[in-house]
Amino acid sequence: MKAVVVLLAASAVLAQTGPPSVSNARFETRAYSGNLDSQIRSTAPTWFGYAIKSTVHDNQNCCWNNGMPGNCSLENRPFSAPGAVSAVSGPIQLEGSDMLAVLFRVENNAVGKVRAYSLSCPLDAGGLPFVWLTGVPAAASISYLRGLITAAPSQRVADGAIFAISEHADPSALDALIATAKTDPAPHAREQALFWLTHKAGQRAASTITGAIENDPNTEVKKRAVFALSQLPSGEAVPKLIEVARSQRNPEVRKQAFFWLGQSKDPRALAFIEEVLTK
Known part of the structure; x- marks a missing residue:
């Protein structure tokens, strides 16, 4: 009986930290080693991914159809390449969890897309290679994503990297968002970091937002x-x-x-607006 309990517990851990269910892919698993800069590289179009612990306990980042989670098409087109596996490569997880799959589409050794889905969300890789990295530390993930924000070839990559950082449960994610909001040279990146800071409770997040209102040189920010x-x-x-x-x-x-005071419908906001209008 004890052996059965241990086996069930091990299976539960694997389901939470193992690869997502990926179909239509040439799937490969590699252990994290060294740094992500050297591992997330490929000349041919390839998807890379790894798991992080998320801020949301019951994560539902997925593609939905009539209220039901369905396959998320990473390539946005039905396609099956020679050698691609049509069946799923891992266990299908039926419930949300606090684990998130962070994914990168790489071509010519450059990241072109960054996405994040619940680990329970089934994925379709569109016939491309899919490399799942195991044992990626949160600090390595956040550091890599911050580098992508700085070097991003497009706002889309920067947006995806900022969102992925915001989803990390690791406390250093807050430091990374604050640093981006304060110091990133791109106004759009500062805007996005401020937006996702609202999902991080606490005085540091609030003070960073008010600091941007006072000190950022860009009116849109x-x-x-x-x-x-x-x-x-x-x-x-x-x-x-x-x-x-x-x-x-x-x-x-x-x-x-x-x-936004008017939108809040808060009595304090309405009283202030009335005060201003009746002066």
Whole structure:
């Protein structure tokens, strides 16, 4: 009986950390070694992936059809290449988990796409090679993703990398998002980091958002930061939005603060707007 319990426990761990269910792929498993820069490389189009522990306990990042999870087509087209495996390569996981599959499409040794799905989500690799890396540390993942943001050939890659960082449960993910929001040279990357910071509770996230409103040189980034404030819990958001509407010198930013105060329908926000209008 004890052996059966141990076997069941081991199977449960494998289902949570093992590869996702991948069809239509030339599947390969490799152990993490050294660094991701040297391992996520291929001249031919190839998908790479690994598992991370997510901030969401019951992760449902998947492709849905009539309320049911279905295969996510990584290549967005039905295609089967010679040597591709049509059947799934791993166990089909029927329930959400706190594990996420972070995926990279690589061609000519450059990352062209970054995606993240629940580990329980079935994938279709479109006939391409699919390399699953085991044992990737969270720190290595976050460091690699930060490098992609800086060197990203497109906003799409940067957006995917920022989202993937935001999904990490590891505390260093917050440091990476804050650093991107404060120092990335691309305004769009700073905007995206501010947006995903709203999903990270705590004073550091809130202070980074208010800091961007005060100090970022780009008006669009400031406006995105105001939106990020509006997404915080109302107990935090409304007083901070009122302060922005009251004291911010940039009229476009003040306008955004008033807009989101109106959308909040919070009595404190309505009282402030009435106060301004009746002066």
